Amino acid sequence: MEKNVIITGSNRGIGKAILKKFAKEGCNIWACARSPKKEFEDELKEIADKNGVWIEPIYFDLTSSESIKTGFKQIWASKKKIDVLVNNAGIAFIDLFQLTPEQKIRETFEVNVFSVMTLTQLVLKMMTRQHSGAIVNMASIGGIDAYPAHCAYGASKAAVIGFTKALSSEMAQWGIRVNAVAPGATETDMIVSFENKSGGNLLKNCAMKRKAKPEEIANTVYFLSSDEAAFINGQVIRVDGGST
């Protein structure tokens, strides 16, 4: 599918796998990242050349709504259609609730929830005009199931799920679909913080007893954004190897 796609947190982890998947499928990408890095831009160029698509880096810090707006203005100025928004970037603070400083709770919600709402609101300006679009939000099984030490992170991802469902019912009239993916433990830098606090129990409830590869999450994100999923709306798809 040749579509124009915005991906946040595209410089590493699951976001990078999503970027590669969309590029491989012939999509053009606004690759959002926090700050400019030469290696990142070199890699984007390489991926774009290899797949015959354009990839434009867009830099903003998700803790600042002003920064998000400034970044988005570059996309807006291009006057190109925005077909897909993938709200992937996120942070995890994993510790017992009583050991969670209020500042960490606020930071977690700022990046995982409020920035998602801010960017989505901006992108919807374009999508409502087009009367089309697909949004995929990155949730987590931590936003569905109960795990100790997940109060801040889990609550933020539960908020993402609530947002996804409510928005999907609101935007359907403009032909815009909104879904979420809820990964289980996935092989990225982020998983280290989960591993450190899980006391060796990270995969205890996973039927397949392994972590997901970032590409497995990316495949689901791609599917939900594609026309193959044209009648899937307001759903949260677990990609977690099944639970026991």
Next chain:
Amino acid sequence: MTNLEKYTNAFVEAFDVDAETAKTLKYQAIEAWDSVGHMGLTAALESAFDIMMEPEDIIDLSSFEKGKEILSTKYGVEF
């Protein structure tokens, strides 16, 4: 086309009314200007003037006259 004509046209197109009626409109005064119609109006204004309106200004746009005030004071549109 003058800015006032462009502005009025956005209302005419969004709510399917004539230009004279458009000038008297207030939010929710007619069926077409409900919250969904409001989104259509702001999209039309953003397109007409190539601007990106802040959510606060979208909320404040409560009438034809108020919209002119917002566009001129915050987005540099001269009427």
